[in-house]
């Protein structure tokens with residue numbers, strides 16, 4: 001494949017300007033890979049960062065304690081160059097485990113893992129099955145005048161949304177606005193006024209959820225976090241409590257929503273793979289999930305790691321305090337890791353380790369829940385609506401306007417032939 005040349009180069013390192021509208025996510029990812037293992041990237045607002053596009057090097061880097069996740073180690077922030085209205089600020093300047101290192105990270109992560117246990121996730125199975133069935137039953141009632149239904153809006157999104165909101169005690173009437181506010185975190189195309197207003201409203205909404213659970217504690221995990229704080233105020237500050245809730249609610253829906261959407265889209269556009277899946281058992285459907293994660297990573301890029309000292313990766317020097325992006329969708333198609341057919345969606349391939357859930361100390365804490373939701377939701381759609389087809393040409397699907405979320409903004413389908 002011939003790829004367009006890099007926009008420019010800086011001290012011999014190619015520079016790629018990332019599209020905040022996510023216009024050609026995989027084309028961009030291929031271009032990054034093609035240009036080398038370490039590429040300079042330009043983000044909205046002309047903010048410069050790095051991207052490590054090689055699976056093996058990225059695996060090493062994200063587990064290396066010389067790379068901090070704490071934005072307080074980013075030179076550009078320290079120099080005052082990142083305003084509170086920067087469109088990516090909601091993914092970067094947050095106070096929770098994603099932006100904590102070492103002991104602080106372990107403290108914040110343990111507060112969640114001690115109640116959000118594998119057993120608690122498995123106990124959600126019957127509830128998820130009920131939610132899936134209810135939503136599938138209701139799909140015909142959401143048909144537009146032309147008979148098509150947006151499967152992303154009416155199925156892929158409410159499955160994880162309901163599960164995570166119930167788990168964290170978010171009242172039903174708060175959920176529609178919460179969804180819009182969470183979408184804004186992942187968007188890369190908003191103006192400064194919208195970014196700042198959205199952040200204020202997010203924190204107000206989450207503070208209401210915390211207040212409710214404080215007044216009327218339940219079996220939910222927000223009440224458990226509040227109890228941990230009441231028992232020992234040093235265990236978690238109020239800011240960290242709200243920051244953790246924000247992280248769980250944002251990470252708990254946008255990501256799995258992308259996984260379900262991308263898997264259904266992949267099967268609808270690869271009929272031979274769909275036939276294999278429809279003939280298969282649970283193991284085959286688990287392969288659908290893993291292959292979608294690898295081939296079409298729902299979190300295509302994730303910000304940032306900051307070297308605590310000058311480092312050299314693949315012969316490229318990255319100074320202390322610069323920002324490095326993890327390009328999870330680019331490495332998902334790295335041929336050195338996934339073979340010569342890495343660009344193909346093939347649910348029968350022998351799965352090798354992918355990084356869609358990251359690796360190392362920040363490995364996705366919600367991976368078991370995401371896998372369970374996907375394992376229940378994706379086959380259920382095809383079993384319930386065996387004649388399911390895409391209602392538009394795949395080329396017409398509009399991507400989510402994000403550097404981070406990799407999915408399409410709608411998934412119009414026809415339930416019957």
Ligand code: HEM
Pocket residue numbers: 097098099109164247248251252253255256259297298299302303326328355356357358361362363364365366367369370
């Ligand atoms: C398909 C679905 C999902 C994908 C692709 C995904 C992806 C990721 C990735 C790539 C990271 C690490 C980012 C990094 O540091 O480089 C991460 C972290 C995290 N994810 Fe997920 N995630 C998914 C679902 C979920 C769910 C359902 C939850 C919550 C219930 C969740 C909660 C978290 C949390 C709390 C972290 C931070 C872990 C830490 O910093 O120690 N994720 N996820």
